Amino acid sequence: MSVNYIADQTFDKQDFTLRPVPKAEYEGCSFISCNFSNSDLSGVKFLDCSFTSCNLSLASLIKTVFSDVSFKDCKMLGLRFENCNDFGLAFSFDNCKLDHCSFYKLKLKKTTFKNAQLHEVDFSECDLSSSDFQNCDLLQSTFDKTILEKADFRSAYNYSIDPDNNRLKKAKFSKSGLAGLLHKYDLQISE
Structure with missing residues (x-):
């Protein structure tokens, strides 16, 4: 298994504006109260992940994979979802801006x-x-x-x-x- 595979982990109150999101495939991970604003999420894969109370505003989504991803209570201003990898693209939004x-x-x-x-x-x-x-x-x-x-x-x-x-x-x-x-x-x- 590749070093770039991260499964079933919880990321709590991480500020990815201070250090970049590691380029990896995240499966079954939870992101809680994390700050991704203006981050480069290009090429990152999120499979069966959840984002709760996160700020993803103005993040770059070039070839980003969102497959069966849920967003709850998130701030997501100005995102260009059409830049995502559209293969298997599936997400839901609950109480998001x-x-x-x-x-x-x-x-x-x-x-x-x-x-x-x-x-x-x-x-x-x-x-x-x-x-x-x-x-x-x-x-x-x-x-x-x-x-x-x-x-x-x-x-x-x-x-x-x-x-x-x-x-x-x-x-x-x-x-x-x-x-x-x-x-x-x-x-x-x-x-």
């Missing part, structure tokens, strides 16, 4: 975004089929030629999605959220 992130052209079927703040996020040309946006704030996020078939927006809010420019077959919306589908018409909708 993902403002100004980009998921451009990624296949993210069945991705869970729960209680997330997603302001000005780029979902252009993504495949978000069967994804769940549970109680998410999507203020000024971009959906352009995005596949949203069977996606669940019933408890999401502040979104603006053009039904003519996105695939929405069998997507779920609440009555109160229908205004987000009519935004381009500049209608005044009242209760």
Whole structure:
């Protein structure tokens, strides 16, 4: 086994802004209250890992592998997820702040975004089929030629999605959220 393989370890309160993240394959590892802001995570592999209360803002993700990774209570501003290695790309977000992130052209079927703040996020040309946006704030996020078939927006809010420019077959919306589908018409909708 290679020296660059780290399994089942917990990293608690590590500040990776002071020393770089070792280039390795991390499997089954937990990262708790770690600071990765502005770090270079390029080429690092995270398999079946969890990040809790971490700051990953503006980290470089070139060819980074996230396979079955969960993020909870994390600050993740300005991340360019489209630079990740897309083979096996799978993650979930719970109570994370993902403002100004980009998921451009990624296949993210069945991705869970729960209680997330997603302001000005780029979902252009993504495949978000069967994804769940549970109680998410999507203020000024971009959906352009995005596949949203069977996606669940019933408890999401502040979104603006053009039904003519996105695939929405069998997507779920609440009555109160229908205004987000009519935004381009500049209608005044009242209760």
